[in-house]
Amino acid sequence: MSRPLLDVSGLTMRFGGLLAVDGVHLSVQPGQIVSMIGPNGAGKTTVFNCLTGFYKPSGGKIVFDGREIQGMPGFKVARRGMIRTFQHVRLFKEMTVVENLLVAQHQHMNTNLLAGLFKTPGYRRSEQEAMERAAYWLDRVELREFANRPANTLAYGQQRRLEIARCMVTQPKLLMLDEPAAGLNPKETDDLKALISELRDEHQITVLLIEHDMKLVMSISDHIVVINQGRPLAAGTPDEIKQNPDVIKAYLGET
Numbered sequence: 446m447s448r449p450l451l452d453v454s455g456l457t458m459r460f461g462g463l464l465a466v467d468g469v470h471l472s473v474q475p476g477q478i479v480s481m482i483g484p485n486g487a488g489k490t491t492v493f494n495c496l497t498g499f500y501k502p503s504g505g506k507i508v509f510d511g512r513e514i515q516g517m518p519g520f521k522v523a524r525r526g527m528i529r530t531f532q533h534v535r536l537f538k539e540m541t542v543v544e545n546l547l548v549a550q551h552q553h554m555n556t557n558l559l560a561g562l563f564k565t566p567g568y569r570r571s572e573q574e575a576m577e578r579a580a581y582w583l584d585r586v587e588l589r590e591f592a593n594r595p596a597n598t599l600a601y602g603q604q605r606r607l608e609i610a611r612c613m614v615t616q617p618k619l620l621m622l623d624e625p626a627a628g629l630n631p632k633e634t635d636d637l638k639a640l641i642s643e644l645r646d647e648h649q650i651t652v653l654l655i656e657h658d659m660k661l662v663m664s665i666s667d668h669i670v671v672i673n674q675g676r677p678l679a680a681g682t683p684d685e686i687k688q689n690p691d692v693i694k695a696y697l698g699e700t
């Protein structure tokens with residue numbers, strides 16, 4: 446097996462008296478789709494927040510792409526290629542669809558103010574590439590015809606796809622999706638499943654997913670990690686997880 450892209454050990458996050466995450470470990474191999482599941486309040490989003498630098502973990506080690514990143518600020522983690530979506534859609538709603546994709550790239554582009562003011566050849570090339578990447582990903586998520594519409598005029602499922610495109614234009618190494626199927630209808634969920642599979646199979650993207658839709662999780666994941674009350678409960682393939690009595694008791698039995 447190759448070196449994991451993400452290797453988390455002993456991750457702990459305390460909020461006052463509450464141990465929201467307690468010794469979570471997680472390993473994600475390049476090119477895998479790994480899902481993190483667990484009942485409401487299990488600590489899944491808190492794990493995401495620790496990984497992406499939104500929270501400074503109380504303890505543990507996070508190795509991403511060969512480098513320890515625990516405690517690193519969010520913008521640095523993002524620049525290293527760990528990009529996420531949120532449980533609730535977070536787009537620049539007044540901006541157009543394509544502007545959302547261009548702004549996302551500007552945050553990652555290697556240009557400075559002077560280069561922008563004088564429109565140097567390097568700056569113009571970066572702008573051109575950003576536009577081409579935006580067009581490419583708008584095609585992939587079937588939103589090209591809406592490129593010039595304000596993002597808030599899109600249907601909910603389309604906004605969700607735009608969020609994924611906004612991550613993809615930054616060329617991430619690890620794409621982290623927090624409940625991407627929440628609020629989607631069955632057809633939109635099927636489209637989402639096809640899109641996530643395409644990201645792995647055709648673009649070699651590694652995906653870490655938090656999701657409550659068990660049908661989606663079981664059909665798409667290479668590996669599943671279950672946490673319960675902040676603690677690791679089980680890890681394995683979808684078939685192993687489906688048959689794990691602890692998981693059935695703690696989680697699947699509830700749904």
Ligand SMILES: Nc1ncnc2c1ncn2[C@@H]1O[C@H](COP(=O)(O)OP(=O)(O)OP(=O)(O)O)[C@@H](O)[C@H]1O
Nearest residue numbers: 460463465483484485486487488489490491492532
């Ligand atoms: N900033 C915070 N301050 C205090 N407590 C928090 C904070 N963020 C999360 N928590 C608590 O940590 C625990 C885990 O919450 P978290 O949102 O990570 O769970 P989750 O597994 O993502 O839940 P869900 O599936 O419902 O989204 C909960 O008890 C929550 O109330």
